[in-house]
Amino acid sequence: MSALDSLSLTAIPPEDEALRGEVREFLARAMQGVPAHVRAKSWSGYDSAFSRELGRKGWLGLTLPKEYGGGGRSPYARYVMVEEFLNFGAPVGSHWIADRQSAPLILKYGSEAQKRFYIPPICRGESFFCIGMSEPNAGSDLASVKARAIPDANGWILNGQKIWTTNAHNCHYMIALVRTSGTAEDRQKGLSQLIVDLKLPGVTVRPIRDLSGESHFCEVFFDNVRLPADALIGAEGKGWEQVTAELAFERSGPERLYSSIVLFDEWLAFVRTPQGRTREALELAGRIVAQLAPLRAMSIAVTGKLAKGESPIVEAALVKDLGTGVEQLIPAAIADDLYSRQPQDIPMELLHTLDYVTQVAPSFSLRGGTRDILRGMIARGLGLR
């Protein structure tokens, strides 16, 4: 019938589930005393010291081969690990992109020299990557990127601009999607991925303040940046296919379910008190569970496909769209619940956490592919002509 018929219930193998106890024990200690409104930042929380500590424990690059400093584990092991990180609100933002997609990309498309150079520091939590895709005039229409790298005797000369680059101001490298041959009319053809050392002359990073008052994403300007020849990752002109495969990694994980979970647990703690418990709150709690549980099962099923070497792009997009819907429902519904009560009952920390998540909630269905783009993709992937 369709691709989604093969998305069936999948078990996390016991050897991977076994990681959970140790990770949870560590997180319970590490996050003790950290207030909910801080933990609610989830993978937007940056802490390079924390990332290095995880690297020392061998918890980064979990799915990468041991010969490059990785853990040699399955995607399920990473799933268990990441699920715990997100539910505790651990500040995993610094290494997040490098660990989730940049290292797997370099492993898949990189030369041996590139793998040996870039992957071990990522696994140690010492090297942070960002993604250079969007430009001011190329958001949903990513194929219209204009940043251009022209080959010269020594490598490449890069000019152009990227925007909405998460964490660029704290990163060492960017993997940028740029045009290396042809013209804009060629669209997906002639694009390549280049690894850009953000310390190079000609690179300017400018953080952008978002509506919550934080600066997670950035503009990045390239003014005649000289890149070595081996900045190219994979094949010249094959950047589009490489990016598309990368998206299956980006969209499939538990982070599409748990962006609001710290808020949910904080609210739950309140509902569990005598003054917090109401019938309406109970049903809301149950409603969220009923929506998240099948999504968790689907997310694990997608992980299972990744573990088999498949590229479940449509399935991942579907889980992401549904997941971000629940992530946005949580602050909206909790706000109605709390603000229909008497004000003196509600803990201030809970309200701060709710306020933060409410403000950043629109970004859940923008980042990693907007809802509108995903829905078109899903429909066509399922057989709409």
Added chain:
Amino acid sequence: MDDLLTDALRQLLADQCTPQLVREIEAGRPAAPFWKLLEESGFADAMVSEEMGGAGLSLADAFPLLELCGTYAVPVPLAETIVARAVLAQAGLERPPGSIALAECAASTQGGLRCDRVSFGRVADWVLAARGSECLLLPAREAESTPAVFPLDARLAWTEAGVESALRIPGERDLLSLRACVIAAQLSGALMAVFTRTLQYANDRNQFGRPIGKFQAIQHQLSVISEHTFAARTAAQIGCQSDGGMPDRLRVAVAKARTSEAALEVAALSHSIHGAIGFTEEFDLQLYTRRLHAWRQAAGSESYWHGVLGEELVDRRSGLALDLLRATTDM
């Protein structure tokens, strides 16, 4: 292997359980000949042990069969009979011929028993109901039957004498969860049927010189239908995750709540995409969307099961919500 069984049932239903048949039985044509055909196929014994003449499937293995009952809008309680016969077999009892509906009952004022809104109550041969520390298998023929809302459903009432002569199955059983479980599975099948038909319609129907599926608004609505359909199917599978014959109540809560939420959304969206033709009796869509609503309403709509999950999470657990998610989804 259950894939062969599933394919066999699918073939049988595709051939025999046509939209025409569904309409006829809903309109009052006797269901007995169609039931006889199903009885002879052996599928009703799918969960009865092999020693006792069945296929020995667990509830988890039987999910595809239960789901097919929804995909084909089977107008008799085949899914219910499959699980009910497993209950009887497991209790070491003979399984009488005939279909079995599951029901919740209450003592009636005259000393007998009353079951409101019995799904398939108008066409079933037997009704399996829980009463305290035992279950009763009551003959539907001997009940006073009054129409319920859905054409195949009924309110059934037995006199005290009628109750006395019912077969007793000792032991307390959560038949409400069992019923909700098989309805969730049928909802999953019906949702798949609606999704498939709506996708087909969007590809076939041309307006403004192209298939309507080329329009972004239609693509988005279809995408939302597919999201609900696949989340619901996953939820229904979760509900059937049991090595034995009886489901886990919390998993059923996830299943029935999520399939019910999906049913409401998908029914509305499918009618939106089909336009006026989908609103006719003659067009088959309504056979399914009426069932989406009926099954959403049966054995507890979503808020009921949200309450079940909420009570568990709030009153009986401390710590991360994640751990309840794990408890319901881990295999």
